[in-house]
Amino acid sequence: MLKLTVDTAMGLIAQGTNFDLPLDGSEVTLSDIERCYDIGRVIGDGNFAMVRECCRRDNGQTFAIKIVERSKLIGREHMMQNELSLLGSLCHPRIVRLVAYHHTHTHSYLVMELVSGGDLFEAISERGKFPEADAGLMVSDMSEALNYIHCKSIVHRDLKPENLLHVAADICRLKLGDFGLAMVVTEPVFTICGTPTYVAPEILCYGVAVDVWALGVILYILLCGFPPFLSRDRDQEELFQLIKQGQINFLSPYWDPISEGEKYKIIKYVAEPQKLVHTASSINLNTPALTINCLFKSD
Numbered sequence: 001m002l003k004l005t006v007d008t009a010m011g012l013i014a015q016g017t018n019f020d021l022p023l024d025g026s027e028v029t030l031s032d033i034e035r036c037y038d039i040g041r042v043i044g045d046g047n048f049a050m051v052r053e054c055c056r057r058d059n060g061q062t063f064a065i066k067i068v069e070r071s072k073l074i075g076r077e078h079m080m081q082n083e084l085s086l087l088g089s090l091c092h093p094r095i096v097r098l099v100a101y102h103h104t105h106t107h108s109y110l111v112m113e114l115v116s117g118g119d120l121f122e123a124i125s126e127r128g129k130f131p132e133a134d135a136g137l138m139v140s141d142m143s144e145a146l147n148y149i150h151c152k153s154i155v156h157r158d159l160k161p162e163n164l165l166h167v168a169a170d171i172c173r174l175k176l177g178d179f180g181l182a183m184v185v186t187e188p189v190f191t192i193c194g195t196p197t198y199v200a201p202e203i204l205c206y207g208v209a210v211d212v213w214a215l216g217v218i219l220y221i222l223l224c225g226f227p228p229f230l231s232r233d234r235d236q237e238e239l240f241q242l243i244k245q246g247q248i249n250f251l252s253p254y255w256d257p258i259s260e261g262e263k264y265k266i267i268k269y270v271a272e273p274q275k276l277v278h279t280a281s282s283i284n285l286n287t288p289a290l291t292i293n294c295l296f297k298s299d
């Protein structure tokens with residue numbers, strides 16, 4: 001048995017018990033993993049990973065285990081590194097906690113806090129849209145998470161409903177996960193990435209403001225059930241054109257019950273990051289994040 005050690009650089013959490021696997025990232029076998037964890041049902045999947053519930057055999061604690069086939073990451077190894085080093089360095093109640101990670105010859109295993117209420121994408125698919133009060137709570141949680149990472153100059157770059165997890169079913173409180181595309185920004189970046197619906201217009205030159213833009217898009221979807229920028233033919237070029245024009249429409253009858261004040265705030269909110277990004281080197285996104293935080297509190 002190896003005594004569990006804390007890797008403070010990675011921000012890994014000590015459990016203070018004997019544990020069967022090394023936590024320094026050195027290679028183990030699948031049977032080592034299975035000896036430590038009872039790996040259960042699938043709770044989610046993405047382009048690169050399958051996420052399952054798991055239970056530590058020694059003390060019965062449950063976690064989510066993200067299983068990544070390493071062959072799928074060839075050329076994208078940095079995604080795993082980001083998730084380990086950036087997520088591992090974060091500790092915030094609104095951000096999914098990374099507990100440990102293990103590698104076998106073929107797979108990587110990220111053991112994370114289990115956030116059991118399902119992701120926001122599923123919730124939007126089921127409920128369509130949310131009352132302003134619930135949307136306000138969720139936006140406030142996202143805003144707190146963003147504020148925390150932005151203060152550390154970390155940009156998430158893939159803020160979308162699939163990466164926001166409900167703490168419990170029917171409770172509108174969220175935690176942010178999937179830091180595969182996250183990076184530290186010290187100067188404007190010139191890479192296009194993310195998911196088209198949530199991509200900001202300044203995709204050719206941006207900073208942490210891209211997360212604030214995506215939050216604006218999510219807020220719009222929460223309130224009416226469909227995205228503000230949409231190509232009927234699913235044409236990505238057309239979608240990017242619409243995003244660059246930045247014209248937000250509040251279609252009737254969907255937006256009729258929502259106050260003019262809220263609509264104005266959404267426009268301001270989506271417009272704000274663009275203004276900030278154009279001030280280039282000294283990007284400070286705490287301001288819009290706080291603005292978002294107050295969106296539903298001021299009326």
Ligand SMILES: Nc1ncnc2c1ncn2[C@@H]1O[C@H](COP(=O)(O)OP(=O)(O)OP(=O)(O)O)[C@@H](O)[C@H]1O
Nearest residue numbers: 044045046047048049051064112114115119162178
């Ligand atoms: N800690 C967790 N607790 C509960 N469910 C989770 C957790 N982490 C991820 N999930 C579920 O698994 C899904 C996929 O996880 P994740 O987004 O991290 O995978 P990915 O392959 O990196 O995704 P992408 O395709 O966006 O790159 C999430 O949408 C969510 O439903």
